[in-house]
Amino acid sequence: MPISEEIIVRSELRWAAISVGVVSVIMIALIYAGLVHHINPPSNIERIDPKTLHLGGEFTEANLGTRVSGDGQVTSRIVATQFTFQPRCIVLPANRRVTLRFATPDVIHGILVSGTNVNTMIVPGYVSQVHTVFTRTGDLLMPCHEYCGLGHSEMSATVRVVPPDEFKPDAEGRVACDAR
Amino acid sequence: MTHARQLTFAHLWLAFLAFAVALVLGVWQMWARSPLPAPFVTASTYFSAVTAHGTAMAYVMPVFMIMGFGYYVAETALDRPLPAPRWAWSAFALGLAGALMATVTIFSGRAAVLFTFYPPLTASVFFYLGLVMVVAASWIWCVLMMVAMAQWKRANPGRPVPLAMFATVANAVMWLWTTIGVAAELLFQVIPAALGLKAQLDVGLSRTLFSWTLHAIVYFWLIPSYIAFYTMVPQAAGGRLYSDTMGRLTFILFLIYSLPVGLHHLLMDPQQSNAFKFLQVALTALVSVPTLLTVFTIGASLEIAGRLRGGRGLLGWIGALPWDRPLVLATGLAFLMLGFGGFGGLVNMSYGMNAMVHNTSWVTAHFHLIFGGTVVIMYFAIAYAIWPAVTGRAAPSLAAQRLQLWLWFAGMLVMTLPWHYLGLLGQWRRVATFNYADPIIAGWGPWVVVSLIGGVILLGSGLLFVLNLLQFNVSREPHAAAPGELYASAVHPPARVPAALNGFRLWNALVLVLMILAYGYPIAQFFVGDSPQALVHRVDERR
Amino acid sequence: MNDPDRLEQPWRLWASVAILSVFAFSVLFGFVLMPVMQGRAAGIDAFEAICRALGITPGSPAARQPTTNAKAQPATRVAWSADLLNSLTKATAAGESLAGSCAGCHGRDGRAVEVKLYPDLAGQSAAAIYKQLHDFKTGSRPSALMTPMVQALTEEQMVAVSAHFAAFPVRPIPAAQLPAAGAAIEGLVARGDSGRGMPACNACHGDQSGGPTEAPRLSRQSREYLAAQLRAFKTGERRNDIYSRMRSVAAPLTESEIDGLALFYASTRTY
Numbered sequence: 001m002p003i004s005e006e007i008i009v010r011s012e013l014r015w016a017a018i019s020v021g022v023v024s025v026i027m028i029a030l031i032y033a034g035l036v037h038h039i040n041p042p043s044n045i046e047r048i049d050p051k052t053l054h055l056g057g058e059f060t061e062a063n064l065g066t067r068v069s070g071d072g073q074v075t076s077r078i079v080a081t082q083f084t085f086q087p088r089c090i091v092l093p094a095n096r097r098v099t100l101r102f103a104t105p106d107v108i109h110g111i112l113v114s115g116t117n118v119n120t121m122i123v124p125g126y127v128s129q130v131h132t133v134f135t136r137t138g139d140l141l142m143p144c145h146e147y148c149g150l151g152h153s154e155m156s157a158t159v160r161v162v163p164p165d166e167f168k169p170d171a172e173g174r175v176a177c178d179a180r
Numbered sequence: 181m182t183h184a185r186q187l188t189f190a191h192l193w194l195a196f197l198a199f200a201v202a203l204v205l206g207v208w209q210m211w212a213r214s215p216l217p218a219p220f221v222t223a224s225t226y227f228s229a230v231t232a233h234g235t236a237m238a239y240v241m242p243v244f245m246i247m248g249f250g251y252y253v254a255e256t257a258l259d260r261p262l263p264a265p266r267w268a269w270s271a272f273a274l275g276l277a278g279a280l281m282a283t284v285t286i287f288s289g290r291a292a293v294l295f296t297f298y299p300p301l302t303a304s305v306f307f308y309l310g311l312v313m314v315v316a317a318s319w320i321w322c323v324l325m326m327v328a329m330a331q332w333k334r335a336n337p338g339r340p341v342p343l344a345m346f347a348t349v350a351n352a353v354m355w356l357w358t359t360i361g362v363a364a365e366l367l368f369q370v371i372p373a374a375l376g377l378k379a380q381l382d383v384g385l386s387r388t389l390f391s392w393t394l395h396a397i398v399y400f401w402l403i404p405s406y407i408a409f410y411t412m413v414p415q416a417a418g419g420r421l422y423s424d425t426m427g428r429l430t431f432i433l434f435l436i437y438s439l440p441v442g443l444h445h446l447l448m449d450p451q452q453s454n455a456f457k458f459l460q461v462a463l464t465a466l467v468s469v470p471t472l473l474t475v476f477t478i479g480a481s482l483e484i485a486g487r488l489r490g491g492r493g494l495l496g497w498i499g500a501l502p503w504d505r506p507l508v509l510a511t512g513l514a515f516l517m518l519g520f521g522g523f524g525g526l527v528n529m530s531y532g533m534n535a536m537v538h539n540t541s542w543v544t545a546h547f548h549l550i551f552g553g554t555v556v557i558m559y560f561a562i563a564y565a566i567w568p569a570v571t572g573r574a575a576p577s578l579a580a581q582r583l584q585l586w587l588w589f590a591g592m593l594v595m596t597l598p599w600h601y602l603g604l605l606g607q608w609r610r611v612a613t614f615n616y617a618d619p620i621i622a623g624w625g626p627w628v629v630v631s632l633i634g635g636v637i638l639l640g641s642g643l644l645f646v647l648n649l650l651q652f653n654v655s656r657e658p659h660a661a662a663p664g665e666l667y668a669s670a671v672h673p674p675a676r677v678p679a680a681l682n683g684f685r686l687w688n689a690l691v692l693v694l695m696i697l698a699y700g701y702p703i704a705q706f707f708v709g710d711s712p713q714a715l716v717h718r719v720d721e722r723r
Numbered sequence: 724m725n726d727p728d729r730l731e732q733p734w735r736l737w738a739s740v741a742i743l744s745v746f747a748f749s750v751l752f753g754f755v756l757m758p759v760m761q762g763r764a765a766g767i768d769a770f771e772a773i774c775r776a777l778g779i780t781p782g783s784p785a786a787r788q789p790t791t792n793a794k795a796q797p798a799t800r801v802a803w804s805a806d807l808l809n810s811l812t813k814a815t816a817a818g819e820s821l822a823g824s825c826a827g828c829h830g831r832d833g834r835a836v837e838v839k840l841y842p843d844l845a846g847q848s849a850a851a852i853y854k855q856l857h858d859f860k861t862g863s864r865p866s867a868l869m870t871p872m873v874q875a876l877t878e879e880q881m882v883a884v885s886a887h888f889a890a891f892p893v894r895p896i897p898a899a900q901l902p903a904a905g906a907a908i909e910g911l912v913a914r915g916d917s918g919r920g921m922p923a924c925n926a927c928h929g930d931q932s933g934g935p936t937e938a939p940r941l942s943r944q945s946r947e948y949l950a951a952q953l954r955a956f957k958t959g960e961r962r963n964d965i966y967s968r969m970r971s972v973a974a975p976l977t978e979s980e981i982d983g984l985a986l987f988y989a990s991t992r993t994y
Contacts, residue, residue: 031752
């Protein structure tokens with residue numbers, strides 16, 4: 001064979017170096033996104049008992065939906081359950097930092113907001129939290145994207161992104177979807 | 181071959197029968213999801229079908245294929261009879277019984293939990309026990325493979341284990357590590373819940389344990405195809421393997437890096453921290469290296485073959501390759517699909533991009549392309565390559581085999597490319613019927629139908645595959661050549677290799693260290709403080 | 724260089740070095756540098772940012788945690804637990820004696836004395852009966868008739884009575900056959916309607932549904948009772964379904980669908 005072992009080893013090592021280079025580029029891109037754009041996965045190890053979720057605290061039915069707190073933070077709280085979201089429609093302002101918090105009293109669910117990078121699993125026992133800024137206005141579809149039982153196919157909600165001047169909280173800081 | 185002939189025949193037929201049934205279900209599922217009205221669709225039948233399809237394609241078919249191919253390699257690469265064939269047949273019986281038990285349970289509607297189980301949804305205990313039996317059968321196979329290699333080493337001291345067997349045992353060792361996650365989840369959480377012994381579960385823990393298995397299992401599926409790339413394809417192409425050492429290194433890298441990366445399946449989950457996700461994503465970036473190495477080494481091996489056949493110029497050797505041989509054709513098609521599928525994998529592992537595609541059709545399209553495409557097309561080619569030795573008959577028609585491979589390739593692209601696109605448009609997963617009255621969803625309809633057509637082509641190809649195998653039984657020409665002739669030699673066959681490349685002691689130690697560092701705290705955190713538990717939701721009966 | 728042991732050492736060394744470097748790099752960036760720098764931009768101190776990145780405290784290292792001051796106004800006060808569910812499976816003598824006072828309307832054997840007025844309890848899910856009793860008592864489900872009846876019941880008594888009635892066989896199909904509900908209704912039951920976001924009724928009320936714990940068995944229930952409950956959920960007059968699970972599916976139903984569904988379930992043999 002005209003190819004010597006040394007040439008083979010050298011070519012393989014050269015290729016290995018290129019491969020490691022490709023891998024490094026991927027990692028650098030990830031680090032860049034993390035440091036400059038503060039992109040993190042939606043980790044949030046905040047435990048909450050699913051069996052008593054509805055009884056008191058943050059995720060009682062009356063406390064769900066979008067609320068602006070005293071210091072101006074916009075937070076929307078949604079419960080995912082077999083087989084609906086409550087509330088089924090939430091309003092959020094565009095061009096402003098918002099936080100979405102999700103919990104479930106029963107099984108695994110998940111959401112994505114179509115056309116955005118809002119995407120998270122909703123695991124019973126944990127509060128899922130996503131921070132984002134919506135840039136486009138309109139009604140966005142928020143389906144349940146993880147299998148949660150036989151009614152999974154019909155489970156979805158709407159995220160209504162409105163221009164900042166149309167986002168008007170009431171006296172308690174709440175904003176609800178009108179019937180449109 | 182002493183025992184492998186019948187063992188391989190039985191295992192591969194069982195795998196391909198499960199595969200054929202799953203293909204039919206898959207087409208029906210795509211039909212149900214499309215705007216075209218499909219029969220028998222209800223939420224219950226759809227999700228039971230998805231469970232059956234996933235269980236057959238992810239567990240039953242690969243396990244039996246890999247076991248059968250492993251027995252073949254053990255006897256032909258090592259040139260000695262398989263140790264303890266009775267254990268092998270007991271494993272087959274155990275696995276078959278388990279597969280049947282799980283199948284009956286799924287089709288009776290008592291296990292609509294999908295192949296990923298989704299606790300706290302809890303199916304009939306017979307579903308889980310059936311799968312446990314299949315996995316237990318595979319464990320027996322793992323031990324047999326390790327014993328076969330150890331016996332050969334004792335009989336051949338100082339000599340390098342033939343690469344095909346080294347890789348097979350690497351796969352077996354990796355599979356033993358891999359199944360720990362799902363075994364722990366089933367043993368300590370899901371099966372007690374299914375038996376009614378536990379009324380609630382820590383779902384965060386079960387998802388984390390399952391993630392341990394969920395990534396490494398794809399390498400379990402993939403390694404036989406890579407074994408074919410390294411040890412059979414260069415021979416079929418008329419060349420030599422560029423580097424035996426690189427081959428060993430590739431399989432070792434799969435062994436160590438396929439396990440501590442499972443959290444990348446939980447990137448969008450709340451219950452795992454940013455820090456450990458980052459760590460496992462860094463390790464995931466490393467697991468792309470063995471594939472990159474393989475592309476180079478096999479490319480180089482094929483280049484040798486092409487140039488030996490008179491190919492000239494920078495790319496002229498490609499045309500000179502014997503594309504009429506199914507193994508070579510399958511490799512070319514597999515590499516093309518690997519290009520698309522591999523790119524998709526890189527998207528999935530970067531969490532910024534993952535947030536755009538998680539749980540959309542992109543993910544479904546990705547794994548159908550990379551597993552159903554790249555890996556399974558090689559399964560077909562392996563079966564065609566070894567069937568003459570297994571059945572003792574010559575191949576009746578290579579043209580029919582090539583047609584089947586081309587149909588599989590075409591069908592896979594037609595099915596998965598629009599599916600990737602739909603994922604980017606926001607189409608989400610695990611839906612039995614879409615509301616095509618909604619204007620946005622209506623826009624997806626035509627692409628869903630195109631995917632369905634791809635699925636139908638795949639069904640045709642799958643049925644042709646079964647037919648091609650059956651043809652061997654009616655072929656009149658006997659096959660005389662020795663089974664060992666399928667294996668390639670390296671350009672510079674090694675006289676000796678370091679123990680690190682001839683055994684797994686060092687690598688097992690490294691896997692242990694890696695798993696403790698990468699999964700230690702992510703699992704331990706569920707036992708620190710109190711982890712809230714979710715109630716069990718039974719899908720087999722009301723209680 | 725052909726001695727295997729001498730071939731060994733570089734492999735061990737380089738393998739360990741490579742792996743430890745990957746870890747060192749990941750820990751440096753993922754555990755320390757990234758959270759600290761993200762925290763700095765968001766006004767979170769370094770230690771807190773690292774704790775959040777490790778998952779020891781909740782929240783993102785890159786953003787402030789929202790606060791909450793919710794006031795509890797729950798739709799129901801029932802909270803399921805493993806023990807409660809376990810106790811509901813055991814029919815006891817105490818339950819039998821208590822059930823005597825229910826028999827006037829609901830029958831000795833759980834079959835309603837007058838099906839047009841009262842629901843059957845025979846063969847009903849014990850969890851479902853228990854929840855309704857509890858909700859009647861706390862006023863989560865308003866009922867002029869039932870609320871006074873259950874005021875005196877303790878927690879254990881409600882469990883006992885529920886388990887008692889659950890053990891009876893469900894009423895068989897009446898001799899006078901009811902008309903068929905029709906394909907559209909059967910479609911709602913088995914497939915739901917994705918256009919209106921309605922899951923199949925079977926998804927919660929079927930035998931193999933894996934749905935909510937308190938989902939009652941609807942089969943062979945009083946037709947009038949079922950229709951009245953669907954209407955009550957539709958108008959919001961009945962609000963004790965956790966997180967609007969029933970209100971959200973009842974609201975889009977038409978009047979004829981409500982009647983059709985009630986008829987379907989009154990006459991079904993299965994589940």
